[in-house]
Amino acid sequence: MAGPLSRAGALPAIRPVALPRDRIGLLALDTSFVTDRIYAVQATAASFTLVEQAVAPPIRKAFPLEDELGDDRLWQQGFVAETGDALAGFVALRYEAWNRRAAIWHLYVAPAWRGRGIGAALLAAAEDFARTAGARMLWLETSNVNYPAIQFYQRMGFVWCGLDQSLYDPGGDAAGETALYFSRPLG
Numbered sequence: 001m002a003g004p005l006s007r008a009g010a011l012p013a014i015r016p017v018a019l020p021r022d023r024i025g026l027l028a029l030d031t032s033f034v035t036d037r038i039y040a041v042q043a044t045a046a047s048f049t050l051v052e053q054a055v056a057p058p059i060r061k062a063f064p065l066e067d068e069l070g071d072d073r074l075w076q077q078g079f080v081a082e083t084g085d086a087l088a089g090f091v092a093l094r095y096e097a098w099n100r101r102a103a104i105w106h107l108y109v110a111p112a113w114r115g116r117g118i119g120a121a122l123l124a125a126a127e128d129f130a131r132t133a134g135a136r137m138l139w140l141e142t143s144n145v146n147y148p149a150i151q152f153y154q155r156m157g158f159v160w161c162g163l164d165q166s167l168y169d170p171g172g173d174a175a176g177e178t179a180l181y182f183s184r185p186l187g
């Protein structure tokens with residue numbers, strides 16, 4: 001499924017993930033982000049508002065994949081961006097037949113490759129899979145602190161469609177964060 005740029009040799013090719021063969025490459029992928037701004041969630045009795053807010057020092061977070069690649073994984077289909085000797089990106093999703101929605105579970109591009117269209121190319125591969133499966137929309141969850149990813153998703157046409165202030169375990173890595181949901185219809 002190589003796009004025009006990868007055919008020209010400028011960017012990694014996109015192909016379906018192959019497990020367990022890709023496990024080592026996926027575990028080597030740097031999934032982290034750093035941000036000096038977040039979306040603070042302001043709530044009233046009848047509304048929620050996202051307010052852009054600076055944070056100092058910057059927040060750095062990563063998404064460990066160790067527990068996400070086994071036979072008990074919850075995603076159904078994945079695609080990787082392959083550079084030859086390494087993986088530059090990964091997307092994984094699951095089609096939910098009951099409401100015909102495809103949920104993006106993972107999307108990461110290695111820092112050295114960011115800003116070169118790989119995230120968009122991975123999303124396009126996920127979209128093709130979702131369409132073929134019969135999905136009417138793509139849907140995803142991210143955190144209110146992942147400001148860079150939210151910019152990316154909005155640029156890709158996703159719209160904020162909900163939130164959950166109780167999703168994350170107060171004893172876990174995402175304590176105090178709010179889950180934000182974004183969706184994009186598949187025309």
Ligand SMILES: CC(C)(COP(=O)(O)OP(=O)(O)OC[C@H]1O[C@@H](n2cnc3c(N)ncnc32)[C@H](O)[C@@H]1OP(=O)(O)O)[C@@H](O)C(=O)NCCC(=O)NCCS
Pocket residue numbers: 031032033107108109110113114115116117118119120121141142143146147148149151152155156
């Ligand atoms: C979010 C992420 C996947 C984007 O991948 P990417 O390869 O850098 O994105 P692309 O180069 O395909 O960008 C596509 C568009 O989004 C825009 N974009 C990407 N990141 C952006 C950012 N931080 N701020 C503003 N716009 C951004 C690009 O400018 C581009 O716009 P264009 O179409 O006008 O050129 C990548 O930054 C990443 O892996 N982040 C860390 C992991 C993460 O947080 N994943 C999401 C978990 S929910």
